[in-house]
Amino acid sequence: MQPDLHSREHAVRTLQDFHTFSPLTHCMTNDVVQSFTANTLLALGASPAMVIEPEEARQFAALASALLINVGTLTQPRAQAMRAAVEQANSANTPWTLDPVAVGALEYRRRFCLELLALKPAAVRGNASEILALAGESAGGRGVDATDAVATALPAAQILARQTGAVVVVTGEVDYVTDGERTLGVTGGNPLMTKVVGTGCALSAVVAASCALAGDRLHNIASACCWMKQAGELATKTSHGPGSFIPAFLDALYHLDAEAAV
Amino acid sequence: MQPDLHSREHAVRTLQDFHTFSPLTHCMTNDVVQSFTANTLLALGASPAMVIEPEEARQFAALASALLINVGTLTQPRAQAMRAAVEQANSANTPWTLDPVAVGALEYRRRFCLELLALKPAAVRGNASEILALAGESAGGRGVDATDAVATALPAAQILARQTGAVVVVTGEVDYVTDGERTLGVTGGNPLMTKVVGTGCALSAVVAASCALAGDRLHNIASACCWMKQAGELATKTSHGPGSFIPAFLDALYHLDAEAAV
Amino acid sequence: MQPDLHSREHAVRTLQDFHTFSPLTHCMTNDVVQSFTANTLLALGASPAMVIEPEEARQFAALASALLINVGTLTQPRAQAMRAAVEQANSANTPWTLDPVAVGALEYRRRFCLELLALKPAAVRGNASEILALAGESAGGRGVDATDAVATALPAAQILARQTGAVVVVTGEVDYVTDGERTLGVTGGNPLMTKVVGTGCALSAVVAASCALAGDRLHNIASACCWMKQAGELATKTSHGPGSFIPAFLDALYHLDAEAAV
Numbered sequence: 072m073q074p075d076l077h078s079r080e081h082a083v084r085t086l087q088d089f090h091t092f093s094p095l096t097h098c099m100t101n102d103v104v105q106s107f108t109a110n111t112l113l114a115l116g117a118s119p120a121m122v123i124e125p126e127e128a129r130q131f132a133a134l135a136s137a138l139l140i141n142v143g144t145l146t147q148p149r150a151q152a153m154r155a156a157v158e159q160a161n162s163a164n165t166p167w168t169l170d171p172v173a174v175g176a177l178e179y180r181r182r183f184c185l186e187l188l189a190l191k192p193a194a195v196r197g198n199a200s201e202i203l204a205l206a207g208e209s210a211g212g213r214g215v216d217a218t219d220a221v222a223t224a225l226p227a228a229q230i231l232a233r234q235t236g237a238v239v240v241v242t243g244e245v246d247y248v249t250d251g252e253r254t255l256g257v258t259g260g261n262p263l264m265t266k267v268v269g270t271g272c273a274l275s276a277v278v279a280a281s282c283a284l285a286g287d288r289l290h291n292i293a294s295a296c297c298w299m300k301q302a303g304e305l306a307t308k309t310s311h312g313p314g315s316f317i318p319a320f321l322d323a324l325y326h327l328d329a330e331a332a333v
Numbered sequence: 334m335q336p337d338l339h340s341r342e343h344a345v346r347t348l349q350d351f352h353t354f355s356p357l358t359h360c361m362t363n364d365v366v367q368s369f370t371a372n373t374l375l376a377l378g379a380s381p382a383m384v385i386e387p388e389e390a391r392q393f394a395a396l397a398s399a400l401l402i403n404v405g406t407l408t409q410p411r412a413q414a415m416r417a418a419v420e421q422a423n424s425a426n427t428p429w430t431l432d433p434v435a436v437g438a439l440e441y442r443r444r445f446c447l448e449l450l451a452l453k454p455a456a457v458r459g460n461a462s463e464i465l466a467l468a469g470e471s472a473g474g475r476g477v478d479a480t481d482a483v484a485t486a487l488p489a490a491q492i493l494a495r496q497t498g499a500v501v502v503v504t505g506e507v508d509y510v511t512d513g514e515r516t517l518g519v520t521g522g523n524p525l526m527t528k529v530v531g532t533g534c535a536l537s538a539v540v541a542a543s544c545a546l547a548g549d550r551l552h553n554i555a556s557a558c559c560w561m562k563q564a565g566e567l568a569t570k571t572s573h574g575p576g577s578f579i580p581a582f583l584d585a586l587y588h589l590d591a592e593a594a595v
Numbered sequence: 596m597q598p599d600l601h602s603r604e605h606a607v608r609t610l611q612d613f614h615t616f617s618p619l620t621h622c623m624t625n626d627v628v629q630s631f632t633a634n635t636l637l638a639l640g641a642s643p644a645m646v647i648e649p650e651e652a653r654q655f656a657a658l659a660s661a662l663l664i665n666v667g668t669l670t671q672p673r674a675q676a677m678r679a680a681v682e683q684a685n686s687a688n689t690p691w692t693l694d695p696v697a698v699g700a701l702e703y704r705r706r707f708c709l710e711l712l713a714l715k716p717a718a719v720r721g722n723a724s725e726i727l728a729l730a731g732e733s734a735g736g737r738g739v740d741a742t743d744a745v746a747t748a749l750p751a752a753q754i755l756a757r758q759t760g761a762v763v764v765v766t767g768e769v770d771y772v773t774d775g776e777r778t779l780g781v782t783g784g785n786p787l788m789t790k791v792v793g794t795g796c797a798l799s800a801v802v803a804a805s806c807a808l809a810g811d812r813l814h815n816i817a818s819a820c821c822w823m824k825q826a827g828e829l830a831t832k833t834s835h836g837p838g839s840f841i842p843a844f845l846d847a848l849y850h851l852d853a854e855a856a857v
Contacts, residue, residue, distance in 0.1 A: 103629040103645050105365040109530035114575050119530070121365050124408045126441045134438060146648045146672070148408070176658060179650045266849065268633035268643070313638050314845025321576025325528065367627040371792035376837050381792070383627050386670045388703045396700060410670070583838025587790065 074225070074247055074256035077293035079301065085284065085294035086328060090116040094283040097135035097165075098276055099123060099153050101143025101172065104269035107317070111273035114324035115298065117280045123149065128156040135160075136283035138167035139276050140187065142180045150183050157190050166193035168279035169237075170272060175204030188235050193282040194292055195231065196240040196275040199224035206231045221245055229254065238292050240278060242271060246296040248289060255293040259300035266313040267320075274299045298327055336487075336509055336518035339555035341563070347546065347556035348589060352378040356545040359397035359427075360538055361385060361415050363405025363434065366531035369579070373535035376586035377560065379542045385411065390418040397422075398545035400429035401538050402449065404442045412445050419452050428455035430541035431499075432534060437466030450497050455544040456554055457493065458502040458537040461486035468493045483507055491516065500554050502540060504533060508558040510551060517555040521562035528575040529582075536561045560589055598749075598771055598780035601817035603825070609808065609818035610851060614640040618807040621659035621689075622800055623647060623677050625667025625696065628793035631841070635797035638848035639822065641804045647673065652680040659684075660807035662691035663800050664711065666704045674707050681714050690717035692803035693761075694796060699728030712759050717806040718816055719755065720764040720799040723748035730755045745769055753778065762816050764802060766795060770820040772813060779817040783824035790837040791844075798823045822851055 095118045100108055105121055112119040122131040125148075132138050138160045140153050160167045169192045171184040184205060188195070197205065199221045206227035221243030232239040233251035241247050246257040264270045274296065281295040282288060306319035357380045362370055367383060374381040384393040387410075394400050400422045402415050422429045431454045433446040446467060450457070459467065461483045468489035483505030494501040495513035503509050508519040526532045536558065543557040544550060568581035619642045624632055629645060636643040646655040649672075656662050662684045664677050684691045693716045695708040708729060712719075721729065723745045730751035745767030756763040757775035765771050770781040788794045798820065805819040806812060830843035 101645070102364060102626060102647075103633055106368060106530055106630060109365055110575065110579075113528050113530060120435065121363070121406050122435075122439065123364075123406050124441055127407070127439045130439060130441075144645055144647050145651070148410075148672075173644065173646075177646065177651045177654060179648055179654075266637050268630055268637060310846075312846030312849040313634065314842035314847075314849070316842075317634075317845075318576035318578075318580060318842060321579075322572075322574030323576075325574040325576070364626060368630060368792055371627055372837065372841075375790050375792060382697065383625070383668050384697075384701065385626075385668050386703055389669070389701045392701055392703075410672075580836075580838035580840075580842060583841075584834075584836030585838075587836040587838070 074254040077248070077255040077257045077290070077297060079297060081290060082294040082297035083328070085281070085291055086298060088284050088286070089281065090328070092284060093118055094136035094280040095120065095134070096276060096280040097122060097131050097138045097156070099128065099149070099156060100139060100141035100272060100276065103143060104272040107269040108273045108276045110321050111324060112276055112280060114321045115277060119276070123152050125152040125155045128152045129159040132156040132159040132165055133163040135165055137279045138165055139170065139279035140167060141170040141172060141272055141275060142174070142184060143172035143272065145180050145183060157187060161190060166282035168192060168194040168196060168275060168282060170275035171195065171197050171201045171205055172272070173201070175200045192235065192237045193288065194238045194240060194278050195235070196242065196278045198271065199241055199243055202228050202231065202239065202241045221247065225249070225254070238288055240292060240296065242274065242296065246300070248293040248296060250289050253289055255289060257293055257296040257300060259297070260303045261307040263307050263313060263316050264303045267316055270299070270303070298324065302327060336516040339510070339517040339519045339552070339559055341559060343552060344556040344559035345590070347543070347553055348560060350546050350548070351543065352590070354398070354546060355380055356398035356542040357382060357396070358538060358542040359384060359393050359400045359418070361390065361411070361418060362401060362403035362534060362538065365405060366534040369531040370535045370538045372583050373586060374538055374542060376583045377539060381538070385414050387414040387417045390414045391421045394418040394421040394427055395425040397427055399541045400427055401432065401541035402429060403432040403434060403534055403537055404436070404446060405434035405534060407442050407445060419449060423452060428544035430454060430456040430458060430537060430544060432537035433457065433459050433463045433467055434534070435463070437462045454497065454499045455550065456500045456502060456540050457497070458504065458540045460533065461503055461505055464490050464493065464501065464503045483509065487516070500550055502554060502558065504536065504558065508562070510555040510558060512551050515551055517551060519555055519558040519562060521559070522565045523569040525569050525575060525578050526565045529578055532561070532565070560586065564589060598778040601772070601779040601781045601814070601821060603821060605814060606818040606821035607852070609805070609815055610822060612808050612810070613805065616808060617642055618660035618804040619644065619658070620800060620804040621646060621655050621662045621680070623652065623673070623680060624663060624665035624796060624800065627667060628796040631793040632797045632800045634845050635848060636800055636804060638845045639801060643800070647676050649676040649679045652676045653683045656680040656683040656689055657687040659689055661803045662689055663694065663803035664691060665694040665696060665796055665799060666698070666708060667696035667796060669704050669707060681711060685714060690806035692716060692718040692720060692799060692806060694799035695719065695721050695725045695729055696796070697725070699724045716759065716761045717812065718762045718764060718802050719759070720766065720802045722795065723765055723767055726752050726755065726763065726765045745771065749773070749778070762812055764816060764820065766798065766820065770824070772817040772820060774813050777813055779813060781817055781820040781824060783821070784827045785831040787831050787837060787840050788827045791840055794823070794827070822848065826851060
């Protein structure tokens, strides 16, 4: 079960499918990253929609191509709306993705995420600490930071994938994407991405959207990881710090096809 | 009832009034666009304030020069606070503006917007799908996208204006501003504006603020549309994609007087 | 009780401590500035975490190095969570900071802030209008604007500091930092900072984080004010308006050590 390296050529082809399909992506995400998440999806040609009232979330989860559940600023009313959306997504065969932000540090969201895991997400995306915590192997984690090296979490990710049927993505210096049998590695990116809030959360939204594509979900998700790492590299080259990184990153995502073709 | 073209010279004069008056604009808007909306108003010299607790929203709607109601991430508690603010705004003769985000796709907010329409907004700003849905002429719409061409919605906008007494703004490639009798068209802008979240929502905030000015409201609102389209054009010229468009757009709004004088 | 000028050399040394300690900063802040606040803390090497559900906020306030309470978009559920977090912070000796946004204009948050003041904040950061309102000396204020000159509020800040035991920071053209006995003045900055939403709120987050450092709290907080003013000056030089100021400001914070050494 050693990971294969995902190819950038594959990622370019998947991006063309993504542009063509333009997934309508229902994002139930945290208060900190709403704008950056929407702009990331728009830059990649997807169509984001943030809908959170329980009645509306239920209705919209059936209309959308994909659903994202991110527990970063979870509240009880938001949890109730997320449950309603996930149930409706499952009825309508809308794939949904879980981002278990900071799940290692906080008991309330850990219980909620474990409850959701039983409802069959298409994908789970977290850092090493979060994936270890979901798999019951660590109770650490310093809020949203990844205090565990990503490779350490790969066995836990593979177990979690087999237990839940989800594709599990554990991200860091290398991103690993696994369905429990096959594992792909995605290299690249830049540490500057960790100095900007929301790059991980936005990746989860892109992972969620990529689950709406036809074809092999494992490869589609690895392609999503690849787009974000590639844009991160390009943006680092043209920026002077984390502030100018943000617009440069969105520009790079928007032009990724052309860049990739070079 | 063919639209007249709104002149940019008129928009420049209105902007000088806007700078002088600096409307204190009470924004009850969605979670995704709060920061961009505030920065747009600040760049134009207005004073934004986001106040959402029912008791506070009621108190503040009487202090403010103008009120914006945007239903993008409506919840039941937020709807309750919006009702309180609108009632108080009406008592205090504070003009208020409705942005019926994605009203065609979601039943809960459609009912809420129809309820608010009866409370006499000064202005309503939406895309073609949203205005058609409010007028009861279409139940479509793909979330926040405008799937109907803007000209198709003009007759519905004019009917809605006559029914409600509001100035209705339907925006797209051309913006139409109508009070049901007179109609102004505002041209310009750039498609890149649709690749950034919040340009429409921020326009609604500027429309709301412009309702606080003395003079002909139809022309004041058309001027607001004109400022945003002009800044969009300028920003497109100096940016490399949707990421760098955002700071360039705010810079352009901030310097609009000087640019317009050229 | 005339203020001494805080030295930039001192601020550079404090910044090195800040980088080394990297305070885990629990931010309960308003909906408008979440992303900018997180990016400001990240650019300075701190670790932000936004946690708002009452059960989680209580748990996290004990784990965090520091806690920020900002009442900008206060709601009743948020107030309940803030109370829980402050109580737990006090039990765990986590220093907490209050930003009484627009407290002069709104009665509900004024009562809430007075209630919190009795719970012994480590620091309070506001503009002149807000500090005057907290000290019971003015009921004015136009929302979030500072309508009172900062020097006028210094006596009120000194009284408030003696009454509450907090270090009180009143910010404007000059920032004053006082414990009621000693007062430091911090000069610099640029008026362009007031044309961007969240610079004051983000400063409060940095003030909160600086309360976690060892050493003299008065000087640590004055250093925090100094970093923000210095980054504001640098960003003004390299930006073309309030839009490009935002990325330039975060870049300047990120490189502040190197800049300061010049």
